[in-house]
Amino acid sequence: MAARPIARVLLESPLPQLDRLFDYAVPPHLDADAQPGVRIRVPLRSAGRIVDGFVIERGIAEPADRPLSELEAVVSPVPVLPPGLYDLARRLADRAAGSAADILRLAVPRRMVRAEKAWMQREQPETPAVDPAAVRAAEDVLDAFPTLRAGILAGERLAVGAPAKPVVISEDRTVGAWAVLLAAAATVTLAAGRSAVIVVPDHRDQEQVLTALRERVPEDALVPVDARQSGPARYAAYLRTLAEAPCIVVGNRSAVYAPAARTGLVVVWDDGDPLLSEPLSPGVHARDAALVRQEAEGSALLIAGHTRTTDVERLVAIGWVRDVEPARRFTPRVVLTATSDSPAQARIPSSAFTAVREALATGPVLVQVSRPGYAPVVVCSSCRTPSRCVHCTGPLRVRAQGRAPECSWCGRGIAGWRCGHCEGTEMRLASSGSERTADELGRAFPNTRVILSDGEHPLTRVDGRPALVVATRGAEPIAEGGYRAVLLLDGDRMLLAEDLRITESCLRWWSNAAALAAPGSPVLLTGVSGAVARALATWSQPAYARAQLAERAPLKMPPTVRVAVVEGTRPSLDAALGALARDVHALTADAVVGPVVIPGEDPPRYRALVRFDYALGKPVTQTLRAAVIADAVQARKGRRRGPGAPRNTLRVRVDVPDPDL
Incomplete structure (x- = not known):
């Protein structure tokens, strides 16, 4: 048997056991087109079907090698997968205990025949000349x-x-x-x-x-x-x-x-x-x-x-x-304002109200709020317990002024509501979303334009005329010439979120909004004090990040250590954690947190956290990936025994920013 040309192929498959290169024989009529980087179709004998893939390498098979399947077809002769991109995908997949095919699915768009033909007929672009x-x-x-x-x-x-x-x-x-x-x-x-x-x-x-x-x-x-x-x-x-x-x-x-x-x-x-x-x-x-x-x-x-x-x-x-560091440091003018004890001024202090009125004389003012909608939270008037739907127990909300509360989950209107805690029958609005804030500010500042920007009313830009621009965090439009004042509301409510990085996120939201203010214009943060407020006022975000790292290090929380979340059935999870204990001896005794049952899963599934130093990244991810592959192979064998056999349930996610058991 003479030596034959072969192609080493990466299959586009989500199955973890197929995350490697497979050798295929290259028939003579495909030899010229089947070059590294092109899309091809190949038979997958174990599944009895044809699958897509990429040619990664070309080589020669020795005469004594086992028989090889041949390439089915070359989808396109255009090499869309450069060697550097495959190398990057392979590195990232290994680092994240995942598949290179999953990375490439994000990196390489689906083929569009007309676009490809138009590109091939066009002259290649020349090196651009920069003035x-x-x-x-x-x-x-x-x-x-x-x-x-x-x-x-x-x-x-x-x-x-x-x-x-x-x-x-x-x-x-x-x-x-x-x-x-x-x-x-x-x-x-x-x-x-x-x-x-x-x-x-x-x-x-x-x-x-x-x-x-x-x-x-x-x-x-x-x-x-x-x-x-x-x-x-x-x-x-x-x-x-x-x-x-x-x-x-x-x-x-x-x-x-x-x-x-x-x-x-x-x-x-x-x-x-x-x-x-x-x-x-x-x-x-x-x-x-x-x-x-x-x-x-x-x-x-x-x-x-x-x-x-x-x-x-x-x-x-x-x-x-x-x-x-910059040669000359520029910082916005941040003013910390305390909320008033007066119910009428509980949300906007009088000093902030005055600053907004003065700024409106010259241009637009940005008002950042925490939530979209009108009243995202409704509570019992008597005991202040959040109101729940009588049909599905979902949270209630009010979508517009004068409308009755409705369920955020099932959308049903609520009639004959009764509090499950105190048997009260009256409800009150407990929060103000972007729409309610815009409505209230419109009454407080008559004859002033009020512009709303949130997920349902997205805006990218506003002009430089006087206006109140009410926006949810992250949806703030840029104003021509900059805002004449920026008012940051609901900061105390934002900080209540159950998130490891909530103070870090709030500082980012506020800083990005403050950066939209024209130079010298005031940025008013209401109702927030402490280290995160001082970091914004002094514009010392790197120092705040260092302090956060120092607090997390003794607790072994990210990013001071890497964290992997492992989920699956109890036997699959125990097998993966057992492999870690057996193969990665440098893991500390408290590296594994859990496992705990995942609520609402039927049949029951479990989750565990694995905390490990950056130096142990390679052995930990290799071991977890091997456990995922072993579980997938076992599940495939189980499916051959019947429909009731176990399925592949083991999942691994590495570098989760906010792990939550």
Whole structure:
């Protein structure tokens, strides 16, 4: 038997036992097209079907090798999976105890035939020419942070606290100063002949960065990537990143995988935003993907934000990321105001009320609230117990003024309600959402425009005319010229959430809102005191992050240690935890917390936490991944015995930011 050409293939399969390369023989008629990186279809004999996959490598099979199945077809001759992207997916999957195919499902868009044909018929893009004047302007922006420009060009890992103010650029367009900073870093990188990848949480941030970039670089050098794009548009954008010409990619969390040519810079903006945390398996955060990518490629990494997360501060503390301070520090004018004992002024103190009235004479005022809707919480008038639905026990809410309460779960109106605690029959509104706040402020400030921005009424921008802009956290629109005052309400209510990182999150919400104020305008935080309020008032977010790390270290809570959440049936969970105790001897005695039963699961499922040092990441994730594969193989054998056989139930999620048993 003569030696035969083979292809080593990664299958697009969610089954953990198939997360490896398989050898397939390459028939002569597919030899020219079946090159590394192309999409192919292959037979999976164990399942008796045809599956999709990628060619990762080509090789030669020795004559004595076992018989191999042949490739079924080459889906497309376009190599859409560069070697660097597969290497990144493999590294991240191993780090997160997951599958490389799950990473690539996020990184490589689905094939769109028309978009692909149009791209192949088009001339390849040329290296963009950046105006020298734009480069000099970008360098001036970066030079406000000594050593920042040199660090980017040298490929360092950098952390920057972005300027917290709006900037008016040409055509009376206002963007955050942070967007101008990121655009300057990308411009300098592109001028050096290398690509830049900018990862932002949502389309609001993306729009600001693109607006700032269009003032500096050619339009054809910009590659927007986000979930709002149609399938063909997203696939066309991905094909552009595969070209040899450098570009600037701006997108949401999946943009961190963009295989841009000669990547010289990866930027992650506002890494504390939960939108940068991938909900799909294996759940790799965009910040962690950027860190692994930087280490593999040698590109620069810039992590920027108005606040400093404890994750980044830990990296700064151990010297893995270098903190870059500005030559001249700018801080918003934050004023802490106490709430009044008077019921009429319990939510907005008189001093804040006066400041808002004065600011409205010159421009818009931002009012940040904690919740959308009219009255998200309704309680018993007698005992203040939260009211529940008589049909499904869901919480009650009021959707508009004058309307009767209804259930948030089943949507039914409530008639004949009676409190289950004290038998009371009267209810009262216990909270004010964005709509009720807008209604109340409209009466308090007559003849003033009131603009609402929340999940149901999204706004990106407002003009510079006087108006009260009521927005939920994270939905604040940017105002042309900046807000003349920012009022932060419901801070005490936000801090009551049961979340390990709630103070860190509140500081981020407030800081991002404060950064929308025009320079010199007041930022009023009501009803909050303590360390988190002082951190906002003094604009010392990195110091607050260091204090949080010091508090969490004795408790072994993330990010001072890594945490894996393991879920499954009791036998599967016990087998996985037993493998950890047997194979990873360096784990401490208190490394495993639990297991406990997961409420509401039938049949019963259990959850346990595994806390481990960063140095033990590789053996712990390898052992947990092996346990997942063993459980999957056992489940497959069980299904052959009948429909009542056990199913694969073991799941692992590593680096959970807020573990909760």
